[in-house]
Amino acid sequence: xxxxxxxxxxxxxxxxxxxxxxxxxxxxxxxxxxxxxxxxxxxxxxxxxxxxxxxxxxxxxxxxxxxxxxxxxxxxxxxxxxxxxxxxxxxxxxxxxxxxxxxxxxxxxxxxxxxxxxxxxxxxxxxxxx
Numbered sequence: 762x763x764x765x766x767x768x769x770x771x772x773x774x775x776x777x778x779x780x781x782x783x784x785x786x787x788x789x790x791x792x793x794x795x796x797x798x799x800x801x802x803x804x805x806x807x808x809x810x811x812x813x814x815x816x817x818x819x820x821x822x823x824x825x826x827x828x829x830x831x832x833x834x835x836x837x838x839x840x841x842x843x844x845x846x847x848x849x850x851x852x853x854x855x856x857x858x859x860x861x862x863x864x865x866x867x868x869x870x871x872x873x874x875x876x877x878x879x880x881x882x883x884x885x886x887x888x889x890x891x
Contacts, residue, residue, distance in 0.1 A: 768796035784856035811844040811854040848878030
């Protein structure tokens, strides 16, 4: 995909803004990894699971009458896994240590998910125009 270098640049920018991030990846809603910046060796499995978990969260929010959900945060003993919708076709997944500032994580991730959405929309437009 033509957007992959730009996606990787965005993931690296995000990791620089939130130093407690141990990994970041962008994936399609099908769980296919589009770009990754992580030391974690199981990016593909993480992408599939977070895409599925975000889908369940979206349905849960809808059934509970809470409107369209756009993010999911899981806190474990060793830190956090966060997933953010990046438009209708992608998911931004972040791995963070236990001492991350969750407010800062949300702020920066929301900005990045919007940028990723725009990058993917632009790449799709370019493909359609060729």
